[in-house]
Amino acid sequence: MIYNLRGKLTACDINFIVVECGGVGFKCFTSLNTAKQLGEIGKEINVFTHLAVREDAMDLYAFATTAELDAFKLLITVSGIGPKAAVAILSELTPDRLALCIASGDAKSITAAQGVGKKTAERVVLELKDKIGSIATEAASVTVSNLQKNIDNSASAEAIEALVSLGYSQSDAAVVVGSLDSSMSVDEMIRYGLKELAKNL
Template sequence: MIAKLKGLLDETGADWAVIDVSGVGYLVHCSARTLSALGEVGEAVTVFTDLQVSENDLRLLGFATSAERDWFRLLTQVQGVGSKVALAILSALSAQELQAACAKGDAAMVARANGVGPKLASRIVNELKDKAGGLPGVPGAGAAVVHQAGSASADAVSALENLGFKPGVAAAAVAHAQAELGEEAGLNDLVRVALKRAAG
């Protein structure tokens, strides 16, 4: 199975990207979050992948992080969640936000995704809440760092993005900074520590 692609970003669309690996173009379907994290056409990228095989289709799904891929696999195990719905959820929520929503049973947060009604959102959080803390690659397993709008951590992520860091890199750096400094850390301290990590 194809687990990872490393190459150049050749082309992008509304929900897909083409990754050129040594002259071979791989079409990967991605969440909006992953597409924004990939950067500009022509840049070197690494995409974690999941290959879905059906009777009449081979579909390669691409993810900016292994944590996002892990959540995609979990989501598609829930009845009524296909690859399109899973990608819509991962477009609306980061892996950390999805983990926190499942851990807290916050169906309303999951229902923010396109095509996800209250009933399906409830089924998702109920089925995945016990698994919310067990995924590798997600900061603070069981107690995810969630960058809520208006919070110091969300402002810090925004600040790093404005400095040119990709969303995934910025979010991960701020999550580590908050874990190091504590929940009450201020914006300036978060940005200072996160910058060191992102730049290093």
């Protein structure tokens, strides 16, 4: 198993990179998020890899961070999600954002990934909701933990639903509402939520 590759970035396309190590160029499929982080052609880089073995191919997938690699490995455990779909999801969402989407039940944001439909996104949320702690950074883990505590509170759920009906994504609404005191009224949560969400526009 190849854990990482350190070498010169010799090519960077929309869905793959080539890393030259010891005179050998390794073609690695990757996410747009990783491709953006790697910089210019000719730069020395280090990427973390996963080798996907099929009957007809051996494909190498590379990521700029171990968090993104861990998210990739977690995604491919979901039934119906192969390496290409996992890369598509990670091209749309960072590992932290993915963790927040799963914690808040925001399947809609996951469907923004190319080739990922509503049912597949819902399966990702369902199958990974108890496993997301392994992919979120420390700061995001606190937010995810707050979300999971407050999401079952009926006032919180009502406030999130109201914010979503006003056009905000479920994960954004859930993050804001999840940070509030659960003893607040629904109206207070909505007012505060609108104020906080407006700051990010």
